[in-house]
Amino acid sequence: MAPRVLVIGGDAAGMTAASAVNRLVDDVEVVVLERGTYTSYSACGIPFWIGGEIDSCDDLVARTPEQHRERGIDVRLESTATGVDVDARTVTYTDAAGEHTLAWDRLVVGTGAASVRPDLPGIDATGIHTIKDIDDGHAVLDALDGDVRRAVVVGSGYIGMEMAEAFAGRGLRTTVIERESTPLPIVEDHIGEVIAEAMGRFGVELVTEAEVTGFGTSDGRVTSVQTAEGEHEADIVVVAFGVTPRSSLLPDAQKGMKDGFVTDDQQRLTGLDDVWSAGDCVVTLDRLTGDLVHVPLGTHANKQGLVAGESIAASLGATWSGRTFPGIVQTAITKFCDLEIARTGLGEQQARDAGFDPVVTTIETTTRAGYYPGTESMHGLGIADRSTRRLLGVQVAGGAGSGLRIDAAAMALWNGLTVDELVMTDLSYAPPFSSVWSPIQVVARALTKELAAGTGRPA
């Protein structure tokens, strides 16, 4: 009988693993249990769909359940795994027909993450949403069909910022409430201030240093968001407090930050035989600090799913590609209206916590040669370690073309470059694209100046 590979979760990580196994192993049964009704969709695209930039959620689906089935994968929708018996090698799950038990030879846990719903008075009122999957998107779009004029977004991470843009773009009066002093806490305050300025320019109200204490309701519908400093009227609310790994199915597995699963570099769960995990439910190695961190992004889920699938295939006799997941450097990119924002590496506090002696500097440059038409302002921030002169982090915010600059910095971090080495790398230059020094090298040069300050050494 063909071995059975059972995959829990039909999104990026799970379906990538399932597809790899199905492609690489001749005689294998691949079964996928998916709670919802979609597979392989881009969760990252949901705010843009709500904002109307993307017409249909179908556009977000890279491969439908039918397409997976045509390739021989047994996709079971609306099937929720309820328990895993690692010793007996079974999974129990429920669907419309009731509860079932399924045996497995290899297990992939791709359960993803769940939106954080803070335990605040009124949180269960109608009109309060979180954004994680396509059903969440339908719920918001249904709500927007009603008489909805005032939106409040609580939290200004990626999802918060993207939802603020989506609401404002639909003509709602939109307020963002953030606990910290600047928006998008994954960037330093200096970059946050650039974002705050853009929010003002695009008519989104920003309330900072405000702790949400509860929600005003009327007839079970949300009417306001309450903070210690005052109340913000709201017809619709998105709570964007981030996500936590869904890891409760395996209570005995080793867990790290936010209870995410700990895996080896082939995505095998530590301490459990023949169980792999990938995507938003795992923690990953930060290459700069050596810490295991929880960074739920589709790009990691896809890579980890591929690694897991190839590793499983090898365990079933296929030739192994040798591919492992080497960790991350916390690269991320987003936009708010016409402002592109990206980061890679560590923030100042992260660097200090990891034992580095961070030197921080900021620069302002242009997206093209200063004299070239269409050039726009671009802000940068760099962090380096004082003793080793190693680059630790770069953050940028600016006009078109700013965001993708982060990739050069990410590659510098990946390879452990010093700021001096980065200054001299061979990055592209032509007037429609850049000043003669790439913005990332402008950051690196500013860091050499900061490192030289007071030392008598030129920079």
Added chain:
Amino acid sequence: MAPRVLVIGGDAAGMTAASAVNRLVDDVEVVVLERGTYTSYSACGIPFWIGGEIDSCDDLVARTPEQHRERGIDVRLESTATGVDVDARTVTYTDAAGEHTLAWDRLVVGTGAASVRPDLPGIDATGIHTIKDIDDGHAVLDALDGDVRRAVVVGSGYIGMEMAEAFAGRGLRTTVIERESTPLPIVEDHIGEVIAEAMGRFGVELVTEAEVTGFGTSDGRVTSVQTAEGEHEADIVVVAFGVTPRSSLLPDAQKGMKDGFVTDDQQRLTGLDDVWSAGDCVVTLDRLTGDLVHVPLGTHANKQGLVAGESIAASLGATWSGRTFPGIVQTAITKFCDLEIARTGLGEQQARDAGFDPVVTTIETTTRAGYYPGTESMHGLGIADRSTRRLLGVQVAGGAGSGLRIDAAAMALWNGLTVDELVMTDLSYAPPFSSVWSPIQVVARALTKELAAGTGRPA
């Protein structure tokens, strides 16, 4: 008496060196001899000025002679160096007042490069231009004031392509004549075909595999460009056959490709004491092959000028930054109308010539997530070494956002990454910017597939 640093050439390399010396050494005399009337200008911007995208050539000047003088640099314009006596440590030069001799303690040769003017019948006719400095730009703009309707560009390197865009943008019927089978010979044919398609779309006629044999003239004015296959009527012609280093001032210096000066990694001329050189007149180390190559780009000129200036300052007692010029990986970027084009590393033949066993593959992807509004087509080509699996080169052409992708590939080459390593690096992803696999990683994945073909190893 303060030591005198004499700089021949007042453009990027020379003025960067002069400025560094002036900044870092307390008691020094810095004299710059410049043939023309401008300093520190962006030669790369000249085609865009001719095309009308930039209003004035003044916009191209980063720092005027007056600004340099205010900082204490003795800039002498319209002063042409005619000889260097390395033993006597003197330079002779001519200006309006006649010939002069100037002693130096340290010499910088920043003489740049000269446009190649092929020895063809009719080449000296009025209306035939080359494009290298601001005076060339004025000459073309003056010519365009007349009754000029048909432009022919001979050669389709950067300058040729940019001038074709400039002429077409001004409404001239424009033809590009190229010896090879596809335009822009610094990219492989596959990418060249994408460019050829864009030229057709923008109404620029492309004639390939055509050798120019001479120029038709009437009353000393050009009337056509002649090839073995036929004649192309022309009111104005740009000959864009590239440039050669201006290195004749120092006949005894060691020279490399195209007679460019050979320097050490502090830009000191090999075999000559106290003489430095930087910019378009030197050859530079290709980090992938170990060869010395001539790559005349402003980005290298600026970096080399900085290295030279700091090295000179150190020789005069200043603390040395430790900065050296580490070589290049032949990164370059340009655009033709709305098509962005970039390359880094080696082409297939270059790789073969350098002793690698190149594997080549091409991909087509999108500039944003496939479902995101405004996504455009993007073509990529990758080259890897079969035995080491090391990345050797990447080339791209596509819509907005394609070009700068090359920087991630350039950093991968810089650090000697294999294609397998590149696939797993942490590059940025969000739907407005990318598919979940960055285009450079799509290229790398395609290379792993190509490398696996026939080996039984998955990719």
